Amino acid sequence: xxPRSWPGVxxxxxxxxxxxxxxxxxxxxxxNTPLIPSEHCHRRLGEGVRLFFKYEGVNPTxxxxxxxxxxxxxxxxxxxxxxxxxxxxxxxxxxxxAYSARAGIRSVVLIPDGYVALGKLAQALAYGARTIAVDGDxxxxxxxxxxxxxxxxxxxxxxxxPYRIQGQKTAAFEVCDVLGGPPEFHALPVGNxxxxxxxxxxxxxxxxxxxxxxxxxxxGFQAAGAAPIVTGERVDKPxxxxxxxRIGNPARWQExxxxxxxxxxxxxxVTDDEIVQAYRELSGEEGIFCEPASAASYAGLKKLxxxxxxxxxxCTVVATLTGHGLKDPDRAVATAPEPExxxxxxxxxxxMLGLG
Amino acid sequence: xxPRSWPGVxxxxxxxxxxxxxxxxxxxxxxNTPLIPSEHCHRRLGEGVRLFFKYEGVNPTxxxxxxxxxxxxxxxxxxxxxxxxxxxxxxxxxxxxAYSARAGIRSVVLIPDGYVALGKLAQALAYGARTIAVDGDxxxxxxxxxxxxxxxxxxxxxxxxPYRIQGQKTAAFEVCDVLGGPPEFHALPVGNxxxxxxxxxxxxxxxxxxxxxxxxxxxGFQAAGAAPIVTGERVDKPxxxxxxxRIGNPARWQExxxxxxxxxxxxxxVTDDEIVQAYRELSGEEGIFCEPASAASYAGLKKLxxxxxxxxxxCTVVATLTGHGLKDPDRAVATAPEPExxxxxxxxxxxMLGLG
Numbered sequence: 001x002x003p004r005s006w007p008g009v010x011x012x013x014x015x016x017x018x019x020x021x022x023x024x025x026x027x028x029x030x031x032n033t034p035l036i037p038s039e040h041c042h043r044r045l046g047e048g049v050r051l052f053f054k055y056e057g058v059n060p061t062x063x064x065x066x067x068x069x070x071x072x073x074x075x076x077x078x079x080x081x082x083x084x085x086x087x088x089x090x091x092x093x094x095x096x097x098a099y100s101a102r103a104g105i106r107s108v109v110l111i112p113d114g115y116v117a118l119g120k121l122a123q124a125l126a127y128g129a130r131t132i133a134v135d136g137d138x139x140x141x142x143x144x145x146x147x148x149x150x151x152x153x154x155x156x157x158x159x160x161x162p163y164r165i166q167g168q169k170t171a172a173f174e175v176c177d178v179l180g181g182p183p184e185f186h187a188l189p190v191g192n193x194x195x196x197x198x199x200x201x202x203x204x205x206x207x208x209x210x211x212x213x214x215x216x217x218x219x220g221f222q223a224a225g226a227a228p229i230v231t232g233e234r235v236d237k238p239x240x241x242x243x244x245x246r247i248g249n250p251a252r253w254q255e256x257x258x259x260x261x262x263x264x265x266x267x268x269x270v271t272d273d274e275i276v277q278a279y280r281e282l283s284g285e286e287g288i289f290c291e292p293a294s295a296a297s298y299a300g301l302k303k304l305x306x307x308x309x310x311x312x313x314x315c316t317v318v319a320t321l322t323g324h325g326l327k328d329p330d331r332a333v334a335t336a337p338e339p340e341x342x343x344x345x346x347x348x349x350x351x352m353l354g355l356g
Numbered sequence: 357x358x359p360r361s362w363p364g365v366x367x368x369x370x371x372x373x374x375x376x377x378x379x380x381x382x383x384x385x386x387x388n389t390p391l392i393p394s395e396h397c398h399r400r401l402g403e404g405v406r407l408f409f410k411y412e413g414v415n416p417t418x419x420x421x422x423x424x425x426x427x428x429x430x431x432x433x434x435x436x437x438x439x440x441x442x443x444x445x446x447x448x449x450x451x452x453x454a455y456s457a458r459a460g461i462r463s464v465v466l467i468p469d470g471y472v473a474l475g476k477l478a479q480a481l482a483y484g485a486r487t488i489a490v491d492g493d494x495x496x497x498x499x500x501x502x503x504x505x506x507x508x509x510x511x512x513x514x515x516x517x518p519y520r521i522q523g524q525k526t527a528a529f530e531v532c533d534v535l536g537g538p539p540e541f542h543a544l545p546v547g548n549x550x551x552x553x554x555x556x557x558x559x560x561x562x563x564x565x566x567x568x569x570x571x572x573x574x575x576g577f578q579a580a581g582a583a584p585i586v587t588g589e590r591v592d593k594p595x596x597x598x599x600x601x602r603i604g605n606p607a608r609w610q611e612x613x614x615x616x617x618x619x620x621x622x623x624x625x626v627t628d629d630e631i632v633q634a635y636r637e638l639s640g641e642e643g644i645f646c647e648p649a650s651a652a653s654y655a656g657l658k659k660l661x662x663x664x665x666x667x668x669x670x671c672t673v674v675a676t677l678t679g680h681g682l683k684d685p686d687r688a689v690a691t692a693p694e695p696e697x698x699x700x701x702x703x704x705x706x707x708m709l710g711l712g
Binding site for chain 1: 360361384385387390391392395396413415416417418437453454455456457458460464467469474475477478479481482483484486487488489490491494500502503504507508509510518521531533534552603636639640641642643645680681682683684686688692693694695696697698699700703706708709711
């Protein structure tokens with residue numbers, strides 16, 4: 001009576017991942033996330049557009065980072081690491097802490113002292129990471145974790161860990177497996193650019209393997225205040241409410257540029273207002289609550305549509321929503337109207353609702 | 357090129373649900389949640405115990421309520437409702453708002469004025485529910501939503517909606533489908549008792565249909581400060597940090613009692629301290645972050661184990677974790693140590709980590 005069903009991304013896609021039979025599977029059964037058809041928002045893109053949302057918010061730690069982290073931590077354990085380390089204030093630290101806990105190894109998260117609200121660290125703390133607030137900025141933390149992982153038996157699980165890209169590419173496999181092939185266009189928020197790099201790798205590998213016979217165009221969207229790839233210039237002080245893509249010097253800049261060029265894709269900037277509007281439409285119309293950064297993919301599609309990009313096209317478009325809205329509940333409260341007040345009286349409430 | 361894969365609980369289990377071909381499927385592709393094998397915590401229960409966690413936190417609104425709400429809202433739309441209504445401050449309002457948004461109908465949530473922190477309503481607000489703070493207590497809100505749904509074309513989606521039990525029973529089907537049969541024991545947190553009622557219904561129906569050939573024993577666990585079924589007496593002022601099961605007079609008391617009797621099961625109380633300890637073990641050892649209330653199931657299993665309940669038994673045990681820990685991030689922060697401080701100096705950090 002062995003359990004059947006989805007075994008997590010490593011076991012399911014092991015033939016296309018750098019793992020052997022002896023590589024431990026440190027898994028929380030991540031992946032296999034829903035590809036939700038748009039019920040309402042697709043109308044804003046054009047009549048011929050079939051739109052799907054790849055909803056990565058329903059991974060175990062509520063973001064796409066779990067795909068990369070199951071690989072990174074499994075390989076770390078295979079290589080004998082007793083500890084993982086990263087500098088992160090968000091989704092990466094949550095995933096690193098969760099998979100390290102699962103593996104029974106230590107997890108260390110470095111953050112700049114005084115810069116990070118404790119609520120942002122709730123997940124890393126819950127999963128038992130040891131968090132250290134360094135008297136320095138984020139770059140100082142990055143330098144420290146690199147040096148420590150170079151000199152000690154500690155696995156670096158920041159963006160530069162190559163196994164994370166390997167794990168994250170499985171999302172492209174899943175899209176193809178569900179649709180029966182790649183979409184014509186795949187839209188993504190772009191921060192560090194690891195995800196667009198990963199999807200492109202996944203799509204290319206499926207084509208090389210003969211699983212699919214063509215490739216999508218990659219559409220990347222950055223926040224206007226943190227759009228180095230769009231402008232071609234590093235941003236020293238990136239600013240956007242979409243914290244998960246608030247990055248001025250992407251770790252995977254070169255790979256993202258290659259993906260855009262090779263796929264004949266596009267990269268554009270969307271404003272915070274456009275992101276918030278998209279975020280509210282996704283939850284209020286589709287019933288899909290995502291992180292603000294996630295909404296950049298749909299915001300960008302709307303922008304392209306307004307420029308006539310989809311006019312006359314019949315095509316399938318997938319937009320990845322990278323994380324769950326519960327990652328940033330304060331934003332939901334801040335962008336919604338406050339509750340109305342009513343007396344304890346049925347006629348009054350019925351009147352307010354326009355039912356009477 | 358039609359999308360394949362998991363279609364949501366209604367379409368997947370339609371033969372065992374009160375739906376017809378014409379019933380709309382208002383779905384966010386809920387269900388099909390992972391049954392995660394315990395890596396570490398099972399050791400506390402006994403050598404012969406094989407333990408799995410049914411992790412309902414990775415549903416679209418991050419709780420098991422989505423299973424019932426896809427049914428309730430689909431039937432509401434089938435019956436012509438233009439609006440749903442509920443009195444709820446937690447997971448029910450989130451699910452009601454999400455599925456109503458998806459259906460393109462209005463959602464109204466009544467809350468007692470001054471009683472509910474805005475953060476608890478973040479999801480309902482995000483999904484565009486109209487929230488009304490009534491000058492009264494929670495019972496007043498319940499009375500109002502019942503009366504309004506009796507007199508107007510508004511669908512009541514509170515616990516008493518019978519379709520919610522129907523949708524929620526699919527979790528038992530999934531457990532059997534993955535394990536190849538029911539477990540020997542199924543552990544659940546018990547608040548309003550809708551979930552234990554639903555699981556028992558699901559297990560019984562699978563046996564009646566000949567899909568399985570036996571039934572599990574149901575194990576229910578209430579918080580000590582809100583344990584009316586355990587004590588046999590309604591609790592006027594229920595108190596527990598596990599807000600999702602802080603209920604003094606369960607709506608499904610009778611059905612839960614029947615499930616416990618028919619399954620030769622057990623119901624016990626666990627203290628808040630036991631719940632918090634279990635909650636920390638689940639995230640810190642298994643890498644599974646759940647709501648405090650969810651941890652009552654595992655806390656209860658530990659309590660039974662300490663009494664020798666599992667001694668000498670070889671058995672499979674499933675514990676349902678009803679909601680994601682991100683529903684209550686403040687609890688995670690409150691129960692974890694604060695970040696440590698370090699200078700921007702590699703030797704100092706290495707020393708703190710005991711690596712030097």
